[in-house]
Amino acid sequence: MSSKVLAFINFKGGVGKTAMAVNIGATLAKLHEKRVLIVDLDPQSNSSVWLMRPDRWQEHVAGGRKSTFQIYDDALNGRNRFNFDEALVRGVVTWTGFTDLPRLHLLPATVELLRIEDKIHEIRSSAVYQLLDAALGSYFKQYDYVLLDCPPNLYSTTKGAIFSADSCVIPYVPDYLSLSGFQVLAEEIVEMREMFAPHLRGRRKPNIGAVIISHYRQSGNVYRLAINELELSIARLQRSGVLSSQTAILEPYIRHCVRVAESTNEHLPVILYAPGSIGAQDYCDLTQRFLNHFESKK
Amino acid sequence: MNYTDLAATLLHVGERLTKHAGKIEGETMGRAARLLSNQLLRFEELLEGYIASRKSGELLLETVLQSPAAKRHLTMGILKQGLRELAGKRLKADELRAAKREFVERIHDAGNQAEAVEYLKEALSSAIHLESGGADKESLQHEFVSLGQLADDEFAKEIEKKSIGELRRLAGTNGIRFTEKTTKQRLSALIRRYAQRAVFNISAAA
Numbered sequence: 001m002s003s004k005v006l007a008f009i010n011f012k013g014g015v016g017k018t019a020m021a022v023n024i025g026a027t028l029a030k031l032h033e034k035r036v037l038i039v040d041l042d043p044q045s046n047s048s049v050w051l052m053r054p055d056r057w058q059e060h061v062a063g064g065r066k067s068t069f070q071i072y073d074d075a076l077n078g079r080n081r082f083n084f085d086e087a088l089v090r091g092v093v094t095w096t097g098f099t100d101l102p103r104l105h106l107l108p109a110t111v112e113l114l115r116i117e118d119k120i121h122e123i124r125s126s127a128v129y130q131l132l133d134a135a136l137g138s139y140f141k142q143y144d145y146v147l148l149d150c151p152p153n154l155y156s157t158t159k160g161a162i163f164s165a166d167s168c169v170i171p172y173v174p175d176y177l178s179l180s181g182f183q184v185l186a187e188e189i190v191e192m193r194e195m196f197a198p199h200l201r202g203r204r205k206p207n208i209g210a211v212i213i214s215h216y217r218q219s220g221n222v223y224r225l226a227i228n229e230l231e232l233s234i235a236r237l238q239r240s241g242v243l244s245s246q247t248a249i250l251e252p253y254i255r256h257c258v259r260v261a262e263s264t265n266e267h268l269p270v271i272l273y274a275p276g277s278i279g280a281q282d283y284c285d286l287t288q289r290f291l292n293h294f295e296s297k298k
Numbered sequence: 299m300n301y302t303d304l305a306a307t308l309l310h311v312g313e314r315l316t317k318h319a320g321k322i323e324g325e326t327m328g329r330a331a332r333l334l335s336n337q338l339l340r341f342e343e344l345l346e347g348y349i350a351s352r353k354s355g356e357l358l359l360e361t362v363l364q365s366p367a368a369k370r371h372l373t374m375g376i377l378k379q380g381l382r383e384l385a386g387k388r389l390k391a392d393e394l395r396a397a398k399r400e401f402v403e404r405i406h407d408a409g410n411q412a413e414a415v416e417y418l419k420e421a422l423s424s425a426i427h428l429e430s431g432g433a434d435k436e437s438l439q440h441e442f443v444s445l446g447q448l449a450d451d452e453f454a455k456e457i458e459k460k461s462i463g464e465l466r467r468l469a470g471t472n473g474i475r476f477t478e479k480t481t482k483q484r485l486s487a488l489i490r491r492y493a494q495r496a497v498f499n500i501s502a503a504a
Binding site: 097220 | 299300301304358361362364365366367369370419422423426436439442443472473474475492495496499500
């Protein structure tokens, strides 16, 4: 089976990009025996510190060399210091002190990324979008799924992730602010298609493969109405050719769950920390749908 | 520490022990060696069991049976049907926990753990409750948007033609909650309000 590279993007913050990358990744590895790589591209390093204890993370990324920062630092300074095997974190360390989820690998980020984002953006050539793919593309083949956890913006790092990805996954909080942002995002991705076209060399054009609802609450009308408006909007964008007919809202919706928030403090995905919680159940069901959706695509 | 580090430590200790085995003496070393030996035997037994169950697919089968998805969706019916299809046996247990154990044992005897995993994944996936759905969802959403674009008198005419059942289906499909007591008049007002909002929101954001 060939690898599927998926970019988790949304320029709106707090919509659940990291939670989805971490928990879908962990569930794919644990229950479906998939080889999964999570690439943390966000200077906030949230997926890194979710899956690693802060002291271990700080020790690992000290100086930035064993992190995604090094990929960009190399490009800016004409160096070749990034070493994939050294930077890779294999599995998740549990309370036993031993690793679990051996099929889940992480390429951590560091806050240093924040320092160089401006400089990356100053690189005017199209090469800037291809940096990530050039550095990591050959390693992606070792995995069934590569999940790119992007920062909450549409700057160069995120564009590089979209360039590398087969498809984009949009985490979405059901409200109007997300709806307006989603439509802007969809239009931006169409523009990227034009921009990337000469460099894609037979690869898939950037597209939105799936939208995943987070922070869902069943009470009242509010969320169901907002999701209905999202569905109507997607249908409209599909009719106008902005979105493909394969763009789908994946269900079930991820409900708000305190155990998921708590699992960040334990530095474990929710499926390991609280397997009986509604958060773990939602992610299990969602991951099954996620697999059905992305593996049925050509 | 990971298991590779542990293996390296054991190898290192093994090499040192091999080199110096003939010279080691004393009660302290003897007691520590006995403790380690007992623990190593237990660990070896566990490890061999783990490797065997992984190889046969039984580990994954148990993982799926204990997964959050199974906790939510697994029923006696799924296990009964699975056992009949996969092993040609009837499930004897009448309680879920015992049924899971029996399922694993019978599947183990039949040697088709991989098929059982696939069967369970499929069954659990089919049992996932979806919020949205309905064969006529698309047309009801389309109608909702059309109603939102009508002037007040046109809207009233369209609503007049519909039964309360049709209005309930239209409202329910488009995310509007109501109760058995919600009147046609109230339901029409809700549809009017939210259909107009949908039209405004999806076109303003586009």
